[in-house]
Amino acid sequence: MRRITPLQLDRVTRTVGRGDAAERSARARVAALSAVDHPGVCVPLDIVREDDAVVACSPRVAGAPLAEAGRIAELGAWVWLVAGLAEALAALHARGLAHGDVAPANVLVGARPVLIDLVGPALGGERGTPGFAAPERAAGGPPSAAGDVHALGALALAAAAPEIRTEAEAWAAPLLDPDPEARPSAGAVARGIVACAAPVRWRPDVPAEPDAAVAPDARTETDPRAWVWRLRRRPLVLGVVVACVAACVAWAAWGPPLAGLDASDGGAPAVPAVPAVPAVASSLPDVAEAARALTRERAAAIAAGDGEALVRLTVPGSEAWATAAREARLLEETELRGLEVDVGGASVVSAQGSAAVVDVAYRLSDHVRLDADGSRAEIPAERQAARLALEWSGERWRVAEVSGSP
Template sequence: MEAMGTNQHRSRRRDEQAEDPDALAPQLQDALIEAGLAVGSPLGGDAPGRLAPRRGLDGAGRDVVIHLLELPDDAAGARTLRRLNELRGLTHPAIAPVRDVIFLPDGYAAVVVDLIAGADLAVVLGARGGLTRAEAARVLDDVGGALAHLHAHGLAHGDVSPANVMVTTDGGLVLIDLFGGILESGTDRCAAPERHGGGPATPASDVYALAALLRECASGSALLRARLERILPDALDADPTRRPTARALAARAHELAQPGRLVLPEGARLAAGALRAAAARPTRVVPTRRALRRRRGPAARPEAGRGRRRGRSRTGRRRLAAALVGLVALVSVLGLGVGLLGVGQAARATAPGTGAAAGAPATVPAPTQVAEESLLEVVVDLTGRRDAALNAGDGVALADTTVPHSPAANADAAVLEALAAAGESVDGLDTDVLGVTEVDVPEDCEQTWVGARAVRIRQSQPASTRTGADGAVRTVPALAAREVILILVPDPWRVAEVRAA
């Protein structure tokens, strides 16, 4: 009877998923719930490389947005992983904080970001038409400062646009959707010329996009337009090398006016602005050369269970429906503490401290234990240091990545001995970490390695070279993606064992 009941439950879930086109694949939904997240309905539509973000609650009861990104088994996936890890460490008042990165089945990662209560700038402009000089100065000061912080950490945003700038209920601005640089997307009217040709996101392209955004804020204000014309020409230069830095551009805010608070319109006008923003053209993908090559190849088969939507008309209907949901919520709440989230997060109403969105589970799962230090960060760091040590032939640095006298240390020592015996040196070794998932520590390791943690990692290696004593160079072929189990020991983190997955 129990087995029959389980089968009936699974059958119902499959039927429900077929009936609900917005439903996540069961394995993704289950993984999110196991991570302590209550998952609500989608916010907006699917995009290339990621499913529609979801509204939700984390284990601490915070309102969050859950972004679902693809992690392909190649170097692009490894770059995405490194960027997500870097974003977790960013702290800036004008950047939406990344709370967690969770690895999911089917090659996805969930990025949990604070939900910002307020309205996105596209909605505000849709409601008001333009900003005052003091408000535009605040946009330049806050968003320019956020971009300068990203650029100082070696990151670019990639999609600076009104839909990706939130106006908070206290009149400040917060930059959201930090994954544009990963997914090589951009908003048509704000994208720099080089991005239209498939160029990557760079600090210079972010500066151009911020300048283009400021021009959109000047509708109806001849004085603001005149002042922007004095401070923006170099930021809008077609040559990226002639543009100022984000920090230098932000320093010009006081040439517009003393930065002031942005004022959110009242509910009815804000709702109308949401409808206009939802009807506007959404963020588009600026194709890279790699993407253009892929388009010329055979069409990819749709994968089961991922709920992809490619149709433009359906995406448009979903954006409009999201805005209408926001309108109904505003009418019911009747409060200025509520903000409409536009195309960037969602064109729907949210209020600080409210519960999960419609469609979220009624109860929040118990919070999972979160490690003080990210094991993803540990693995990426150890892998990079090991590669650097082998490239340099530095036995001391190599030994620092493993527990002394452990199986991992003995194996690495054997590798160095073999290289020395052959008279060869390594160059170009660069291991790509494609995924990190914590698993149970094997019983024998618990007894041998006190405080050990175990992770299953997926990794690959591009081709590298080895140079002999006579100067002859040979190429070591690339290694395809494979999985292994690492046994990690803390204080400091080092590898004790490497086991087959």
């Protein structure tokens, strides 16, 4: 294998594969990308080899990583970001190419938003970023224009601050359609989104709190206000931290144990009776049973180490979804053996149209946690209860928010 001389300082490099086959694929990808002429697409300069590693060399782009930027509270600035990325994707798609991993980590924001990392996601060894990848992409499908549009919709929601959340959800909904054929093209998004508000250039700030960022890296940053995995030395059930003592208790295998419950009692804790208010439309599946099923599915996904399944249980762009996306990465650092969940009762607190709030109780079995550093912890059985805010996606109930059951 041949070596290269040290790379120039005006270049950014990323290892995208290993071996001759990967080099051929990467070179073909760069050759195809060279036909794309758009300032929002960072086309790689070259593919080189460092021993067996295949390295993509790209020009350095001035700008802040979207993953580290604060969320956008101004509608015009949000439109500027979404429209700019849609235009860049449209330029790619017009050449028959797809990005394959449109996510905050692959966007730089400077004079305009710029897509980076255009080689690795297209070579077949990646499935996109959990929480942003389209369902078909997360399931192992190839990169596609429709998949990029879905990821753009998820990114758009993640970038929106609460002040513009209603508008962002309305405009992103068609992009997140589970049917790839029903999603608009990137070009249509670029043309249509400007009807929402006049684009205004956004100059992002890096927030002091990770929770204020578009997509903080859960492996290196801890969100002090979220139910975050603590996959380290201390033996906590499912390794989750509750930072906001008054409000933050996650659910099921969706979160931390409730302190003070007697784990020796095999029964599930009683959920306080709360009067139900307007019922969900009778045409929708039973929401109480859906909450119980989601609790079982959550535990199964964690036990299997399946981060993508974890994310699919949540509403795209919601608090639960953002946390699940971070957890999906952390699942790579630990293994839970023998984890089972016994779901008890579920009580509907409120239900209106396609939204509902349900209290659910369950018991987690004793199990063993194995960390990446080789440490082992015996976790005793634990009873938990949580309140789930659910939303109907059109095909199933999903979790939008989790809090402690009163």
